[in-house]
Amino acid sequence: MSEKVLMKGNEAIAEAAIIAGCRHYFGYPITPQTEIAAYMAKKMPKIGGCFLQAESEIAAINMVYGVSSTGKRVMTSSSSPGISLKGEGLSYLAGSDLPALVVNVQRGGPGLGGIQPSQSDYFQSTRGGGHGDYRMIVLAPASVQEMAELTIKGFELADEYRMTAMILADGTMGQMMEPVELDLEVKPMPEKPWTTTGTKMERKHNIVNSLSLVPEELEELNIARFERYKKIEENEARAEEYMVDDAEICVAAFGIAARVSKNAVDEARKMGIKAGLIRPITLWPFPKAPFEKAVQHAKRFISVELSMGQMIEDVRLATACKVPVELCNRVGGMIPSPEQVLEAIVKASKEIGGAK
Amino acid sequence: MQYKRITLLCGHYGSGKTNIAVNMALDLKKQKDNVAIADLDIVNPYFRTKDSADELKENGIRLIVSDFANSNVDIPALPQDMYAITDDKTLNTVIDVGGDDRGVLALGRLSDKIIEENDYDMFLVVNCYRPLTRNAPETLEVLREMEMSCRIPFTGIINNSNLGAATTPQDVLDSVEYAHEVSKLTSMPIVATTVEEKVYSSLQGKVENLFPLRLQKKII
Numbered sequence: 001m002s003e004k005v006l007m008k009g010n011e012a013i014a015e016a017a018i019i020a021g022c023r024h025y026f027g028y029p030i031t032p033q034t035e036i037a038a039y040m041a042k043k044m045p046k047i048g049g050c051f052l053q054a055e056s057e058i059a060a061i062n063m064v065y066g067v068s069s070t071g072k073r074v075m076t077s078s079s080s081p082g083i084s085l086k087g088e089g090l091s092y093l094a095g096s097d098l099p100a101l102v103v104n105v106q107r108g109g110p111g112l113g114g115i116q117p118s119q120s121d122y123f124q125s126t127r128g129g130g131h132g133d134y135r136m137i138v139l140a141p142a143s144v145q146e147m148a149e150l151t152i153k154g155f156e157l158a159d160e161y162r163m164t165a166m167i168l169a170d171g172t173m174g175q176m177m178e179p180v181e182l183d184l185e186v187k188p189m190p191e192k193p194w195t196t197t198g199t200k201m202e203r204k205h206n207i208v209n210s211l212s213l214v215p216e217e218l219e220e221l222n223i224a225r226f227e228r229y230k231k232i233e234e235n236e237a238r239a240e241e242y243m244v245d246d247a248e249i250c251v252a253a254f255g256i257a258a259r260v261s262k263n264a265v266d267e268a269r270k271m272g273i274k275a276g277l278i279r280p281i282t283l284w285p286f287p288k289a290p291f292e293k294a295v296q297h298a299k300r301f302i303s304v305e306l307s308m309g310q311m312i313e314d315v316r317l318a319t320a321c322k323v324p325v326e327l328c329n330r331v332g333g334m335i336p337s338p339e340q341v342l343e344a345i346v347k348a349s350k351e352i353g354g355a356k
Numbered sequence: 357m358q359y360k361r362i363t364l365l366c367g368h369y370g371s372g373k374t375n376i377a378v379n380m381a382l383d384l385k386k387q388k389d390n391v392a393i394a395d396l397d398i399v400n401p402y403f404r405t406k407d408s409a410d411e412l413k414e415n416g417i418r419l420i421v422s423d424f425a426n427s428n429v430d431i432p433a434l435p436q437d438m439y440a441i442t443d444d445k446t447l448n449t450v451i452d453v454g455g456d457d458r459g460v461l462a463l464g465r466l467s468d469k470i471i472e473e474n475d476y477d478m479f480l481v482v483n484c485y486r487p488l489t490r491n492a493p494e495t496l497e498v499l500r501e502m503e504m505s506c507r508i509p510f511t512g513i514i515n516n517s518n519l520g521a522a523t524t525p526q527d528v529l530d531s532v533e534y535a536h537e538v539s540k541l542t543s544m545p546i547v548a549t550t551v552e553e554k555v556y557s558s559l560q561g562k563v564e565n566l567f568p569l570r571l572q573k574k575i576i
Contacts, residue, residue: 008370
């Protein structure tokens with residue numbers, strides 16, 4: 001049949017995980033990401049993989065820990081409240097330097113919240129989520145195609161840096177249907193000499209553990225881990241820049257908010273306003289470089305978010321607060337309209353005395 | 357289209373059942389007076405017939421749907437008046453059933469009466485561009501799983517092969533062979549090829565039983 005497939009974002013994540021060589025999936029159903037589990041339930045048994053509906057999110061993330069210790073590609077997925085439950089497991093994965101892919105298809109919160117889309121787990125994912133000093137690589141897709149591509153990228157980065165990568169999507173990205181091309185390349189998996197797969201009496205046994213009772217040693221481990229994080233910040237930050245080169249008003253948005261914002265930027269350009277968009281694709285590491293460049297000519301930044309303003313803090317940090325950064329947002333499961341974003345752009349343009 | 361008293365639309369998750377159900381109910385209303393659309397989806401809290409409640413009401417079509425549909429209360433609830441489908445013989449109903457074997461489970465509750473009355477059509481909605489129904493054998497597998505789950509035999513096929521907003525007339529033409537294979541494999545007729553209105557005119561005369569669809573909900 002044809003090369004293109006019509007997929008929901010959630011299905012694209014599941015299929016891409018299989019393409020990436022993931023044969024172990026553990027999860028617990030929650031709207032709006034249940035299609036990932038449903039897809040895995042249908043497909044994994046057919047290809048000799050393992051789908052297991054765990055008794056809870058906590059069980060699922062600890063099963064991920066177990067499989068990851070053996071060096072296999074493994075994933076779990078959930079939505080906001082379920083990710084909170086996984087928080088302890090995420091910290092243990094980090095403390096044990098285990099690679100894994102975790103998907104969060106966010107819904108409105110806090111608490112049980114609702115089932116409509118949100119981006120309000122930005123702090124949770126970019127600042128940790130569990131306890132302790134650690135980071136996760138956080139990837140923010142803005143199309144169904146990117147849901148697939150970043151899933152593969154997530155597995156690759158997780159293995160390369162021995163840490164958790166998270167896909168931070170939202171209910172819209174999970175539910176929307178778009179044509180996808182699945183002819184995707186996967187890098188060969190790196191050697192994993194640290195796995196606990198039996199010594200065959202040929203080597204010293206490996207230990208995968210996050211317990212470290214000697215403070216000097218634990219300090220050393222933390223410092224070494226952050227050396228690795230530094231490398232990631234230097235090498236892996238990614239963003240899409242759209243009409244930023246001469247932008248006076250620079251919009252920052254990721255995921256669904258970026259799609260809306262792109263429309264607004266187009267409309268603003270038609271009105272003669274020099275607007276542009278920086279769309280972070282990695283939320284951690286945050287792509288500072290395009291912001292440092294843009295702040296040299298942009299007079300206002302607008303952070304468009306489905307939250308009360310979380311990424312805005314990273315925009316302020318990346319621009320060193322040289323120019324004002326405004327918030328344009330909706331919360332509780334609502335999505336800003338292109339008109340709302342355009343209005344914010346027009347208002348900012350007037351304030352700086354620009355065209356219009 | 358010719359309609360039996362009960363028209364059931366079943367298919368793989370995301371195959372387009374809800375849009376077709378709403379369009380068919382509107383089409384049926386042109387032929388019959390007493391028309392209802394029933395939503396028996398117990399799987400998906402989004403994209404429901406209730407999205408079109410206003411238009412259906414304006415056209416005098418009764419909506420048999422759970423109070424919880426579209427309320428964001430994410431529970432598998434059935435409509436309180438679902439037995440009207442089988443018990444009120446004056447009612448002509450199009451039923452939007454949930455996707456896959458899990459989705460048609462609730463339909464089993466009505467299977468005895470539907471089969472006994474034997475004035476129904478159960479159409480398999482297929483889309484060869486969906487990931488788990490890419491070819492005829494895979495589609496047959498989905499069909500068998502659904503029949504086992506709801507205990508009602510299918511009677512026909514609706515080819516709704518599409519790539520969403522990106523669908524070209526050629527995509528539809530490319531799917532014809534697939535639809536014929538499904539038809540042959542299941543010994544069932546292709547009762548309609550459903551296409552979005554914007555590609556309808558360029559396909560007229562090229563595909564049999566073409567049925568235009570007006571999409572009910574705009575997605576970003």
